[in-house]
Amino acid sequence: MSYEFDFASVLASWPQFLAGAWLTIQLSVPATLIGFVAGTLLAIARRSSVPWLVRGAGIYVEVIRNTPLLVQVFLVFFGLSSMGWKVSAFSAALLSLVINVAAYSCEIMRAGMDSVHKGQLEAAECLGLTRRQVYWHVILRPAMEKVYPALTSQFVLLMLASSITSQISVEELTAAAARVQSETFRPFEAYIFVAVAYLGLSLLMRAGLWAFGQMIFTRRRRLGAQGAGR
Template sequence: MGYEFDFAAMLQAWPQFLAGAWLTVQLSLPATVVGFMLGTLLAIGRRGRHAWLRSACGAYVEVVRNTPLLVQVFLVFFGLASLGWKVPAFAAALAALVLNVAAYSSEIMRAGMDAIHKGQIEAAECLGLTRRQIYWHVILRPAMEKVYPALTSQFVLLMLATSITSQISVEELTAAAARVQSETFRPFEAYILVAVAYLLLSLLMRAGLWLFGQAVFTRRRKLGAGAAR
């Protein structure tokens, strides 16, 4: 039994795919930035002096990392509605993505912070740096530089995970493909185009994050140039 591909209908539906791809970007970028900031705060909390804070941050991370993202999206969307807070689907999806990526970013950043030698922190204290200065110059920036490749992969996975939000009617890329295939009855072609679109978005996101890393982490850039020579 043969199958004849017909992408003509897909070309006519390109505005729907473009709108879906743009909404995917609108979900991914804010969730990446806010989720990373929240994850960094969680990592600091897990390394803090107060036992209750360490326990609370650890409990949050374990709960999020050991439950499916789809369940978390449903909890935010339907749970808040049950409590009387009617949250738009986009806002609920964005909140769930932020809460999810924060837990994973927290563990990545905590690993980077734990890799900072205690002697460097002690040397900074001897130089009279404040606790805030030590955290920023001696712990956070070097830790982020160490784990930046892992963070990059996690953020790309987050972008791909936005497809789950189609389950609460967020009109992102996967939802656009579902609508197009229901109108054209060409599901194979529709999802092939979506797979290609996600691949292109992943490559663009990796390239953007690589450029950001080159701009922020000058030492990494110099080391890379030295290795190239």
């Protein structure tokens, strides 16, 4: 059995793929930023001395990490509608992604915070730093620097997972591929094309996050330069 590839009809639909890729970016970037902030706050809550905060954040993280993203998307989309809150498919998709990535970011950031040596905290207190200064300069920034590679991988996975939102009619990249293959009757070529597009987006996102890390983590940049000079 032979199969003749025909990418011409698929490539002719590039505006649909471009629109889908742009919507994927519009979903991924805000979800990454908001989810990271929410996850960091959850990590702080899990490390606090307030029992109900620790318990509540822990329950949230365990529930989200042990249920499928697709189910979470359906719960948000159909659940909000059932309660009378009319939201667009895009808004429901964005909220679902934020809820999901916040739980994973929480555990990654918590691991980073737990890795900060107690001696550093004691030194900061001896210097008279306020609690806010201690959290920012001694805990949060060093913790984020240590776990930044893990955060980068998680955010790329989030971008790839956004393909699930096509199940609630969000016109992102996977939905564009589904529409193109139904019009051209070339499903193999359409999904090969979209796989390459996702690969390109992943590499672009990793490059952007790497550049951002080099910009804000001066110590990492300095150590990298020293390593390259040896």
